[in-house]
Amino acid sequence: MKKFMNVAASMVAESLEGFVSAHDRVVVFGPGRKFIRRRHLTPGKVAIISGGGAGHEPMHVGFVGHGMLDAACTGHIFTSPTPDQIIAAIEETDTGAGCLLIVKNYDGDIMNFEMAAEAVIGRHRIETVIASDDVAAQGAARSSGRRGVAGTLIVEKILGAAAEAGMNLAGLKALGERLSTQIRTMGVALSGVTVPDTARATFTLEPDEMEVGVGIHGEPGLFRQKITDADTIASMICSTILADMELQNSDRALLLVNGFGGTPTPELYLIYNVARRLFEVSGIRIVRSLVGTYVTSLDMAGLSVTLSLFDEEALRLWDEPVLTAALQWGRHDQR
Structure with missing residues (x-):
């Protein structure tokens, strides 16, 4: 295993220190370096807090800032942040x-965020939204039901914008629950993940194999098969997503093609082009797009496709200004 690091035990802390140093216009460490928060908090605004294990960067720390998260808590690689980190971010x-917690649907994340919320009852008003967009849910490791994967980015952006606009805690909770019915993701991988602590891959594939339905913690997928051409892979992903969605009252959507950390950008755009064509043939209008490496699994060679149906409210909130390390658009407060 080759990694740019000193020792595995300090890799996350050293990486976070570099992240804050590089983006100190936008973020700072919280007390005790237990979490990262936006540099300028807005009095009277609902705080949006998320987090998870390291190894998924830029999620979640890269989404801290104006129009998105107020704080992100980072655990060890692929390990949930501890309750005391989350409590410190709430305080x-x-x-x-009050605070809205956005939690990916993994057992460890659910447990630790629940423990933190229970610990501050009486001092803070807390609501929770569970991100659960992975269509490869049957038999999935580490979670009960759908895992929270790349679609978490969309939930954080839209709820962050709504909070920035002054939406109250109850409204944000209701909006988050509606979003969960409108976002679906599926991932495939060409290699496993090399975890620094163990110095070995989470799963291994033959040169002509791919893993279908992977999570973002290096979990194996639902099955593996011979690798095929991009058109066939994209068709499999898109048809699985469409079979799992109800188009409801909108045919407009955001299409997100996300790299897992080891996939070149040209390959992401190639899959985007195929996926967009397939969705549009199915009667879905792609009105917004995002292509890049946003929700990773360390060095995994792979990608995911996310389709998020948009009503007028979601479209407006997606377009609202955002200033974070990983996402920036529109006119925003740059104090």
Whole structure:
């Protein structure tokens, strides 16, 4: 295993220190370096807090800033942040309107965020939204039901924008629950993940194999098969997503093609082009797009496709300004 690191035990802490140093216009460490928060908190705004294990960067720390997260808590690689980290983030960022916790549907994340919320009852108003967009849910490791994967980015952006606009805690909770019915993701991989602590891959594939339905913690997928051409792979992903969705009252959507850390950008755009064509043939209008490496699994060679149906409210909130390390658009407060 070759990694740019000193020792595995300090890799996450050293990486976070570099992240804050590189983006100190936008973020700072919270007390005790237990979490990262936006540099400028807004009094009277609901605080949006998320987090998870390291190894998924830029999620979640890269989404801290104006129009998105107020704080992100990072655990060890592929390990949930501890309750005391989450409690510290709540105490620091609640400026009077309460906190909304956005939690990916993994057992460890659910347990630790619930413990933190219970610990602050009486001092803070807390609501929770569970991100659960992975269509490869049957038999999935580490979670009960759908895992929270790349679609978490969309939930964080839309709820962050709504909070920035002044939506109250109850409204944000309701909006988050509606979003969960409108976002679906599926991932495939050409290699496993090399975890620094163990120095070995989470699963191995033959040169002509791919893993279908992978998660973002290096979990094996639902099955493996011979690798085929991009058109066939994209068709399999898109048909699986469409079979799992109800188009409801909207045919407009955001298409996100996300790299897992080891996939070249040209390959992501190639899959995007095929997926967009397939979805549009099915009667879905792609009105917004995002292509890049946003929700990773360390060095996994692979990608995921996310389709998020958009009503007028979701489209407006997606377009609202955002200033984070990983996402930036529109006119925003740059204090």
